[in-house]
Amino acid sequence: MIETGLDPAYNPSFVSMDLSRLNPEQRAAVEHRGSPLLVLAGAGSGKTRVITARIAHLLANHETQPENILAVTFTNRAAAEMKERVGRLVGEKSAKALQVSTFHSFCAGVLRKEIESLGYSKRFTIYDASDQRALLARCLSEFSTGKEAFDVGFFSYRISRAKNRGLAPDTYEPFRYDKYDELLPALWSKYQQALRARDAVDFDDLLGLVNRLLTENPEALARLRERHHHLLIDEYQDTNALQFEIARKLALEHRNLCVVGDDDQSIYGWRGAETANILEFERAFPDARAITLDRNYRSTETILRAANAVIARNSERRAKNLWSKEGAGWKIDLVTATDENDEASCVAARIKEVRARFNLAWSDFGVLYRSNIQSRPFEILFRQLRIPYVVIGGMEFFDRKEVKDIASYLRVLANPRDDIALRRILNVPRRGIGDTALERLNEAAAARGKPLMEALRGASRLNLPDSARAGIEEFLRLLAGTQAALREKGLGAGILHLIHHSGYLEELEKTSPSQAAYEARKEITLEMAGAAEGYAREHPKANLLEFLQEASLADDFRRNLKEKKFEEDTVRLMTLHAAKGLEFPVVFIVGLEEGLLPHARAIAPATDVAEERRLFYVGMTRARKHLTLTTTATRTVRGRTKASVESRFLEELPSECLRYQMSNQRVLEEEDTFPAPNFVTSVSP
DNA sequence: ATACGTGCTGTTTTT
DNA sequence: CAGCACGTAT
Numbered sequence A: 001m002i003e004t005g006l007d008p009a010y011n012p013s014f015v016s017m018d019l020s021r022l023n024p025e026q027r028a029a030v031e032h033r034g035s036p037l038l039v040l041a042g043a044g045s046g047k048t049r050v051i052t053a054r055i056a057h058l059l060a061n062h063e064t065q066p067e068n069i070l071a072v073t074f075t076n077r078a079a080a081e082m083k084e085r086v087g088r089l090v091g092e093k094s095a096k097a098l099q100v101s102t103f104h105s106f107c108a109g110v111l112r113k114e115i116e117s118l119g120y121s122k123r124f125t126i127y128d129a130s131d132q133r134a135l136l137a138r139c140l141s142e143f144s145t146g147k148e149a150f151d152v153g154f155f156s157y158r159i160s161r162a163k164n165r166g167l168a169p170d171t172y173e174p175f176r177y178d179k180y181d182e183l184l185p186a187l188w189s190k191y192q193q194a195l196r197a198r199d200a201v202d203f204d205d206l207l208g209l210v211n212r213l214l215t216e217n218p219e220a221l222a223r224l225r226e227r228h229h230h231l232l233i234d235e236y237q238d239t240n241a242l243q244f245e246i247a248r249k250l251a252l253e254h255r256n257l258c259v260v261g262d263d264d265q266s267i268y269g270w271r272g273a274e275t276a277n278i279l280e281f282e283r284a285f286p287d288a289r290a291i292t293l294d295r296n297y298r299s300t301e302t303i304l305r306a307a308n309a310v311i312a313r314n315s316e317r318r319a320k321n322l323w324s325k326e327g328a329g330w331k332i333d334l335v336t337a338t339d340e341n342d343e344a345s346c347v348a349a350r351i352k353e354v355r356a357r358f359n360l361a362w363s364d365f366g367v368l369y370r371s372n373i374q375s376r377p378f379e380i381l382f383r384q385l386r387i388p389y390v391v392i393g394g395m396e397f398f399d400r401k402e403v404k405d406i407a408s409y410l411r412v413l414a415n416p417r418d419d420i421a422l423r424r425i426l427n428v429p430r431r432g433i434g435d436t437a438l439e440r441l442n443e444a445a446a447a448r449g450k451p452l453m454e455a456l457r458g459a460s461r462l463n464l465p466d467s468a469r470a471g472i473e474e475f476l477r478l479l480a481g482t483q484a485a486l487r488e489k490g491l492g493a494g495i496l497h498l499i500h501h502s503g504y505l506e507e508l509e510k511t512s513p514s515q516a517a518y519e520a521r522k523e524i525t526l527e528m529a530g531a532a533e534g535y536a537r538e539h540p541k542a543n544l545l546e547f548l549q550e551a552s553l554a555d556d557f558r559r560n561l562k563e564k565k566f567e568e569d570t571v572r573l574m575t576l577h578a579a580k581g582l583e584f585p586v587v588f589i590v591g592l593e594e595g596l597l598p599h600a601r602a603i604a605p606a607t608d609v610a611e612e613r614r615l616f617y618v619g620m621t622r623a624r625k626h627l628t629l630t631t632t633a634t635r636t637v638r639g640r641t642k643a644s645v646e647s648r649f650l651e652e653l654p655s656e657c658l659r660y661q662m663s664n665q666r667v668l669e670e671e672d673t674f675p676a677p678n679f680v681t682s683v684s685p
Numbered sequence B: 001a002t003a004c005g006t007g008c009t010g011t012t013t014t015t
Numbered sequence C: 001c002a003g004c005a006c007g008t009a010t
Helices: A024-031 A047-060 A076-090 A092-097 A103-118 A129-141 A152-164 A179-197 A203-216 A218-227 A241-251 A275-279 A301-311 A340-358 A372-385 A401-414 A419-425 A435-447 A452-457 A466-489 A491-502 A504-511 A515-538 A544-552 A556-567 A610-620 A648-652
Strands: A037-041 A069-073 A099-102 A125-127 A200-202 A230-233 A257-261 A289-293 A332-337 A365-369 A389-391 A571-575 A584-589 A623-632 A634-637 A640-643 A658-662
Touching: A024 A047, A024 A289, A037 A047, A047 A069, A047 A076, A047 A230, A047 A257, A069 A076, A069 A103, A076 A092, A076 A099, A099 A103, A103 A203, A103 A218, A103 A241, A103 A544, A125 A129, A125 A203, A125 A544, A129 A152, A129 A179, A129 A200, A129 A419, A152 A179, A152 A203, A152 A241, A179 A200, A200 A203, A203 A218, A203 A241, A218 A241, A230 A241, A241 A257, A301 A332, A301 A610, A301 A623, A301 A648, A332 A340, A340 A365, A340 A372, A340 A584, A340 A623, A365 A372, A372 A389, A372 A571, A401 A419, A401 A466, A401 A491, A401 A504, A401 A515, A401 A544, A419 A452, A435 A452, A452 A466, A466 A491, A491 A504, A491 A515, A504 A515, A515 A544, A584 A610, A610 A648
Parallel strands: A037 A257, A037 A289, A069 A099, A069 A230, A125 A200, A230 A257, A332 A623, A332 A658, A365 A571, A365 A584, A389 A571, A584 A623
Antiparallel strands: A634 A640
């Protein structure tokens, strides 16, 4: 039994939640009621613990039902983990009824039910970044801008940024007028029409449309407020303006809003994240309570001291100094390697040495880098040395060509108007429908204002080469056959039907440079069917649309594929971004060089490197016991070998926290008198 | 329509 | 070192 908070409405006799293991600040965060709450939670301060305890506390007090709690996390992995942790506190049954998801999948779910009031069909398709670009490129080509070269990516970036600020084509105000901005409003509205014609929404629309729904449809707003009576947002520093607006509208009435974040760990500014959301929370909600958690239960004092020194260089932050009682521990090793291969072998040697000496698991080691490309030397070497590893993120399953192809088939089946997907697979595998035939079909469709699929069905009336005619017929037969197989035998079997009746594997074999490459691609292709099967088993009622939605938002789907690997005892390789929220006893941050960290793109004259510094800070604070930072003397990038320049961040580290080493030195030396950190214990209160 | 060779250019993070 | 656009040969 615990002592209660100050809320007079609070009745201690209901309490069965044990809060005695929380520190006073954590406990205050769990018990606060009646007004919005901002929890400024430093790295390793027990942030997830607070959120899960708060949820459990709400449930244990019978203050609400699980289905009325909406917890928003930044990644789906975090969502799954949160559900599991709440489950341990309140039982799996309650936990299952909670809604825990990312903003994007939450919005997708809302739109599936409510989008018709916004003039879209319920069967809408979600376009990912590459679909978006493809469609944008098509729109751009209609502007016949002559010889002027435009970068589609640049438009896509600007449109996305504008959308995330809640703007529309007619409210867009160019920041600085250039040739892009001149065209942007017109292109944007054309793009928006094109999406509409295809029954498609892009990632940003998911948020934008929900925000519109909440503004324009009072009944929907009331329903959602009723349903989501308690709102918790994790990683609040990474929310953008639109997400803030959605949360604000949902919470305005019941005011049960709890946000948890750390401005020092804001690393998604490039994606529209507004640190202002966290810095000015109290301005948006004047009755808000703010609680700071600055006791760290994760890292040694040495690591924290260094991390604090680095982050202190940033202005524009809510001052906070992490402290811990974990002991000084080892110094941070700063290793200079000759090149990126030497860097990899040095890390490998250290992993082996420390693992053997302290009897650790492979999964106790994390190797963090700034950009995905840096994983390669590590992968090659680890494979040679038989160090089990897994690359988290990187080339995601869903970015693979094979997977996109199969998914495009499914998308066409689910939404025949989706001609971005249709164009992608109409001639994959090759079936004689070349560019000229495609253009002719396209013209026919455009002339009558119909989707491309209509033109295919009426292809016999068009002037087309025989090969194309036959190909189209074959293609339509394949779709019909797959449709039937999906309906009669289920998702997995339907996809297998598609793979085996399309000649897809044969085409893969032909186009693969080697037998090994073919085998790998084949495996990916078949995995798609396996994953779908797994999904269908877990969600028996789900239809194709829902499956695709999960897949494009990378929800359960990717976990079915990857979770196994993640649970295995492997060294984890990942970007600094992907490492947020994780911790490892032993961490390596590699490539501490100018151009890499801070990244070249972030060094531009006018921009400051604050976000790169935060990224470094996030990386450092992942380490519990030991941290190694590496640089190289030379590095080969895009085939060019160049002398490396040490990262400016290294100078920001207090020298007394560091031990300088060369790549052939060991972690433990003969004369080493540092007391080894205790790798075994460390249970937070 | 497709297969294949050449030359060019781009440097990051992800829901 | 890619991956891509473009051009040429079949």
